[in-house]
Amino acid sequence: MAGNRLLYIGAITAIAFETLFTFASPLVIRETIDSIIGDKLFSDWSILQSLSQLIGAPTITQQTIWACALILVILSLFRGIFTYLNGRWSAKASESIARNMRDELYLHLQSVPVKFYSEWKIGDLIQRCTSDVETVRKFLSIQVVQVGKSLLMLAIIIPILVSLNAKMALVSMVTIPLILTFAVLFFLKIKSVFQIADESEGFMSAVLQENLTGIRVVRAFARQDFEMDKFDERNTAYRDNVYRLIKILGTYWGLSDLLIYSQTGLVLVVGTYWTIDGQLTLGTLVAFVSYVEFLLWPIRQTGRTLTDLGKAFVSLDRIRKILNESLEDMSGWSDETTKISGNIEFKNTGFRYDEKTPVLEDISFNINSGDTVVIVGPTGSGKSTLANLLPRLWDYTNGSVLIDGRELNTIGRKYIRQQIGIVLQEPFLYSKSLIDNIRLGKITNPGESEIFEASRIAAIHEEIETFEKGYETLVGERGVTLSGGQKQRIAIARAIIQDPPILIFDDSLSALDTETETRIREALISRKGKRTTIVIAHRLTTAVNADMVIVLENGQVSQSGKHEQLIRMDGLYKRLWTMQTLPVQVINDNQQSRSQN
Amino acid sequence: MNTKQNFQEIDFNKQLDSRTWSKVLSFAKIYKKTMILLGLFMMFVAAVDIVMPLMTRHAIDHFITPQNYDGLMGFGLLYLAIGMFQALNVAVFIMLAGKVETGVSYNIRKAGFSKLQELSYSYYDHTPVGWLMARMTSDTAKLSEIIAWGLVDLVWGFTLMTGIAIVMLIMNLKLALIVLSVVPLLAWISKKFQVLILKSYREVRKTNSKITASFNEGIMGAVTSKTLVREDANLFEFEKLTGKMFASSFRAAVQSAIFLPLVQIFSMIGTALAIWFGGSGVIAGDISYGMLVMFLSYAAFFFIPIQELARVFAELQNAQAAAERIITLIETKPEIVDAEGIGSPPLQELKGKICFENVNFEYKKGQSILKDFNLDVEPGSSIALVGETGGGKTSIISLICRFYEPTSGSILIDDLDYRNYPLQWLQSNFGVVLQTPHLFSGTIIENIRYGKLDATDDEIISAAQAVKADAFIQSLPDKYDTEVSEGGTNLSTGQKQLISLARAIIANPSILIMDEATSSVDTETERSIQNAIEVLVKGRTSFIIAHRLSTIRNADRILVIESGKIIESGDHDELIFKNGKYFDLYNHQYRNEKVGSLLSAKE
Structure with missing residues (x-):
């Protein structure tokens, strides 16, 4: 930020010089008219004389009037240099502030706790990160400079005008307070009109968006005419509101033009009168006519500047709201050189999102390094929450969890996450090529053969090969739409290539058929290396060979043990197993249900 | 693209x-x-x-x-x-x-x-x-x-x-x-x-x-x-x-x-x-x-x-x-337009007889979906379409709705090639219920009224009652005037589906087309949806891409579709007796549903 402040100081300084050079040329023209072309004597201090001495020219006479022209061009060259520097520096400052803001927001959004994402709406977040940043950027790049320029202009122009002729200076500025008040009041007043126009644009595009996403329903009910009427209403409202705004703006610019013409007219008429009087020279009059133009333009913009200032502060506030959210604590024990071995112990662990409702209660079990554990249970019983505790996406609120004997809460989040591969229920793929999506599972850049192997284990390799662009196929809006099962398998390949000591499948085999699931499981087992595997499953086929099955009900462990044990105990597991292995009795069952009807 | x-x-x-x-x-x-x-x-x-x-x-x-x-x-x-x-x-x-x-x-x-x-x-x-x-x-x-x-x-x-x-x-x-x-x-x-x-x-x-x-x-x-x-x-x-x-x-x-x-x-x-x-x-x-x-x-x-x-x-x-x-x-020219010379729509209502005659269909040239497809459906009968994804079920439904037209062959509705009816009139005779219900922003009553723009409030309420949506709507703070936010996020999927069914029933279509939702809703809502479908189907020709056993069982005729062909056809008992593809499908689904109901049971 310090660098940017320096840039702004530089930009403002450049504006000061730019303004000086801008204001010098009417003075040069004035002296040229009065003392070169005309016969007035040069005053004690003459800008023309000083400048001509600077460029080494002798005293300018009527014969060397070209020197005046040359001085004008040189002045505008200098002015150009400073205009350029101002443009360059202020752009650099505002653009790099915008860049920092974007980077900071992005990093922040990556580093907030998981809770954050359920509390904010994604559309709102994106709006803050994009349009609000843009509003601030625009203000910084255009208005800050504009305000600086206006103030400097006034600061420089007023003394010049007063020194030229105090009375005339007063005449040149007489309507300024009026124009200023008018500009400010007007923009304050039409704020609401702006807002209405903005809102009606929103309404219109909402109807449009809804129509396009629901086009199938529209067709199904043949409601095209109805929809056209609905859209037409919004479209008309939008047109009328914007037109109303433009009409008001037209009035504003017309009126402020009138004020400005009155001011220039006043200068011309009064100036002419005093020139005839001899109080002013012709050159001075011409200078005043030019200066008045310089003076009026920035003042006319004041109302707008103030509106933009207001908007910028609102936006800045909205951005700050995100940046004030606290971040995940990334501190804690870590040992980058060694992998954990994967012993997991839950001891009376409990978790609740808020004070009231416990999600997990009194969970206790042990998983030995290298074991495969299957967790089953009804929807909402807390299976996913349990899985999310391990990579510290959420922190347990009661009891303890030990990983290799170390309290999980004291292990650094980054470290433990590197040690755990988790495939989420609804896997997320990045909008990159398939190969890059798998590759990024591993920190050290894996080679092609390694990637192919991982996707073979995940039973997706052959399918990828059938795609037109194979592994280079892009994911997301600009690429293919993958089915849920394909996404899951790519996410599995991504977790496999990570080769973590603990691997968690959070219901991520659900979109796959039994055969594919079995293939993946067998491939995983036959793969070298030992890892603790936790599978949250709906199908019990996964559970048959597990070292342990945990049944969760209502946030508590209701049963645990090996498959053989559990099918002999009364409880949910046994009931599930009976259902899934139901002998084919459907004809009878069906006849029953018919007779019931 | x-x-x-x-x-x-x-x-x-x-x-x-x-x-x-x-x-x-x-x-x-x-x-x-x-x-x-x-x-x-x-x-x-x-x-x-x-x-x-x-x-x-x-x-x-x-x-x-x-x-x-x-x-x-x-x-x-x-x-x-x-x-x-x-x-x-x-x-x-x-x-x-x-x-x-x-x-x-x-x-x-x-x-x-x-x-x-x-x-x-x-x-x-x-x-x-x-x-x-x-x-x-x-x-x-x-x-x-x-x-x-x-x-x-x-x-x-x-x-x-x-x-x-x-x-x-x-x-x-x-x-x-x-x-x-x-x-x-x-x-x-x-x-x-x-x-x-x-x-x-x-x-x-x-x-x-x-x-x-x-x-x-x-x-x-x-x-x-x-x-x-x-x-x-x-x-x-x-x-x-x-x-x-x-x-x-x-x-x-x-x-x-x-x-x-x-x-x-x-x-x-x-x-x-x-x-x-x-x-x-x-x-x-x-x-x-x-x-x-x-x-x-x-x-x-x-x-x-x-x-x-x-x-x-x-x-x-x-x-x-x-x-x-x-x-x-x-x-851009729409691919499906009324043929020239099609005048005003027929005065009588559609009875709902549908015939596919040697229909061939492909989305892209060379990628045949249906080949020489034939089918006769009597007015008022309900047809369940079952079979694996990609078999052509959705295509059949899209063809009936005239979202697409056959590449060759013809589809007759009430014995007349459906290209002879005005498109918009024809489609207004279909009731289509989609797998993922789409509601528009506005109130619930406005959403149901979408099915029949001049429906009175009483008609709307009785439509909601018919599909058993009235009870949950009455329990909402603003009842029928509850705002459905964009995409209808404040209602559960099951509730949205019920509203979309009420919307379909109030339109009183001659032909009903449904793509049954696979996503699991809680058992109770599922039962009300099932009831609603039964009400809806009564007395109309209906085509349902069916996933639920109850829907399938209740259909007059079940078509098992594979690779664009009808491989089995008949009612439930006949097909079970055949011990073929349907038998396998049914058993598989039966187990899934049982397990599903156990796992989504109330806690």
């Missing part, structure tokens, strides 16, 4: 395409008079701009030089009158341009929207909603802006330039030629820079949309990024984008920062030439002081219209891409 790529690259050296622009201008047709008037007022504005320096000259030559006060007051009043005239011009031209701008964009949107209501299903299958939104919003805005304000700048710029040039040439030919000598170079530089700057801004916009997408991805994928410890890597990639954004924005700003002083220097050269040669002229007594000052003003003023004109031409080239995209959208 392909259309998207075709238009992505804009060639800035490309000539303006009169065909495209004349089509765009057709949307401004009804504003022809307004636009002529607008042009006229812009000429007034330019005229005043030309006159003002003449006023200064007059003041100097008639009052100051001869030291004459007479008429100064009148002169002041004239000046004020001209000022008032100009203020009026400015207010009027802004209003006129506003009228044209808002009106043209209204017209384009209206045409676009009604085209979108006409276009065939296949169009939506391969055109992303986001793409269409961009055409209807930002492209349209850009076009109407350039039509209205481009006209303003063009007329004003040309009038001002020619006007000033003419006045100068008349006043003093030699001096005018000298001052104007910088114009060609200035015009050339302006044009070059405006194109450069616009190109940079295009780059900025492109990068900007990538940044938005990145934010979206960063938030959507945040949890995944955490588990993969990708935060730093993501930030690294993101910083590349913001770095690019910085570079291109900065480049655009620097280009402007070079361009502006260049223009100023050139215009100052004009002024300098005026003072050099004009000054010498005054000394020699050839020209008056007033004339000199007037030339000085004109020389300083001349660069503004040049700059503006260069900008407008560059923007026109840039906007041409938007124009082409919109014209393409509006000129």
Whole structure:
């Protein structure tokens, strides 16, 4: 930020010089008219004389009037240099502030706790990160400079005008307070009109968006005419509101033009009168006519500047709201050189999102390094929450969890996450090529053969090969739409290539058929290396060979043990197993249900 | 998607395409008079701009030089009158341009929207909603802006330039030629820079949309990024984008920062030439002081219209891409239209007899979905379609709805080829319930009324009662007036499905088409949906892509579809007895449902 402040100081300084050079040329023209072309004597201090001495020219006479022209061009060259520097520096400052803001927001959004994402709406977040940043950027790049320029202009122009002729200076500025008040009041007043126009644009595009996403329903009910009427209403409202705004703006610019013409007219008429009087020279009059133009333009913009200032502060506030959210604590024990071995112990662990409702209660079990554990249970019983505790996406609120004997809460989040591969229920793929999506599972850049192997284990390799662009196929809006099962398998390949000591499948085999699931499981087992595997499953086929099955009900462990044990105990597991292995009795069952009807 | 790529690259050296622009201008047709008037007022504005320096000259030559006060007051009043005239011009031209701008964009949107209501299903299958939104919003805005304000700048710029040039040439030919000598170079530089700057801004916009997408991805994928410890890597990639954004924005700003002083220097050269040669002229007594000052003003003023004109031409080239995209959208021919000579719809209601006669169907050439498909359905019977995904169930339904038409062969409804019915009338006889219910924003009652626009409140309530949606609606705080937010997020999927069923039943369609939802809803809602479907199906020909056993069992006829063929057909008992494909499917589904109901049981 310090660098940017320096840039702004530089930009403002450049504006000061730019303004000086801008204001010098009417003075040069004035002296040229009065003392070169005309016969007035040069005053004690003459800008023309000083400048001509600077460029080494002798005293300018009527014969060397070209020197005046040359001085004008040189002045505008200098002015150009400073205009350029101002443009360059202020752009650099505002653009790099915008860049920092974007980077900071992005990093922040990556580093907030998981809770954050359920509390904010994604559309709102994106709006803050994009349009609000843009509003601030625009203000910084255009208005800050504009305000600086206006103030400097006034600061420089007023003394010049007063020194030229105090009375005339007063005449040149007489309507300024009026124009200023008018500009400010007007923009304050039409704020609401702006807002209405903005809102009606929103309404219109909402109807449009809804129509396009629901086009199938529209067709199904043949409601095209109805929809056209609905859209037409919004479209008309939008047109009328914007037109109303433009009409008001037209009035504003017309009126402020009138004020400005009155001011220039006043200068011309009064100036002419005093020139005839001899109080002013012709050159001075011409200078005043030019200066008045310089003076009026920035003042006319004041109302707008103030509106933009207001908007910028609102936006800045909205951005700050995100940046004030606290971040995940990334501190804690870590040992980058060694992998954990994967012993997991839950001891009376409990978790609740808020004070009231416990999600997990009194969970206790042990998983030995290298074991495969299957967790089953009804929807909402807390299976996913349990899985999310391990990579510290959420922190347990009661009891303890030990990983290799170390309290999980004291292990650094980054470290433990590197040690755990988790495939989420609804896997997320990045909008990159398939190969890059798998590759990024591993920190050290894996080679092609390694990637192919991982996707073979995940039973997706052959399918990828059938795609037109194979592994280079892009994911997301600009690429293919993958089915849920394909996404899951790519996410599995991504977790496999990570080769973590603990691997968690959070219901991520659900979109796959039994055969594919079995293939993946067998491939995983036959793969070298030992890892603790936790599978949250709906199908019990996964559970048959597990070292342990945990049944969760209502946030508590209701049963645990090996498959053989559990099918002999009364409880949910046994009931599930009976259902899934139901002998084919459907004809009878069906006849029953018919007779019931 | 392909259309998207075709238009992505804009060639800035490309000539303006009169065909495209004349089509765009057709949307401004009804504003022809307004636009002529607008042009006229812009000429007034330019005229005043030309006159003002003449006023200064007059003041100097008639009052100051001869030291004459007479008429100064009148002169002041004239000046004020001209000022008032100009203020009026400015207010009027802004209003006129506003009228044209808002009106043209209204017209384009209206045409676009009604085209979108006409276009065939296949169009939506391969055109992303986001793409269409961009055409209807930002492209349209850009076009109407350039039509209205481009006209303003063009007329004003040309009038001002020619006007000033003419006045100068008349006043003093030699001096005018000298001052104007910088114009060609200035015009050339302006044009070059405006194109450069616009190109940079295009780059900025492109990068900007990538940044938005990145934010979206960063938030959507945040949890995944955490588990993969990708935060730093993501930030690294993101910083590349913001770095690019910085570079291109900065480049655009620097280009402007070079361009502006260049223009100023050139215009100052004009002024300098005026003072050099004009000054010498005054000394020699050839020209008056007033004339000199007037030339000085004109020389300083001349660069503004040049700059503006260069900008407008560059923007026109840039906007041409938007124009082409919109014209393409509006000129897209729907694939399914009424055949010529189809008059008013038949008076009697459809009975609902449906026949497929040797129907062949393919989405893309060479990728056959249905081959020589035949099917007869009696009015009032219910048909369940079962079979694996990709077997052709959805295609059959799309064909019946005439979302697509057979590639060859024909579909008869009530013994008449359905291409002989008016499309919209035909489709209004179908009730279609989709797998994922779509509700519109508005209240529940409005959503149900969508099925029958003139339905009374009582009719709506009894429709809701028929599908057993009344109970849960009554339990909501605002009952039937509960607002359904965009996409209907405040209701559960099951509840939304019930509302969509009420909407379907109130339309009282002759033929019902349903794609049953697979997503699991709680057991109770599932039961009400099931009941609702039974109510709905009664007495109508219905086609259901069925997933639930109860739906399947209750159907009059079950069709097992595989690879575009009916491999088994009959009622439940017959098919179970056959011990074939249906038997397997049924058993599989039976187990799934049992396990599902156990796992989603209430806690």
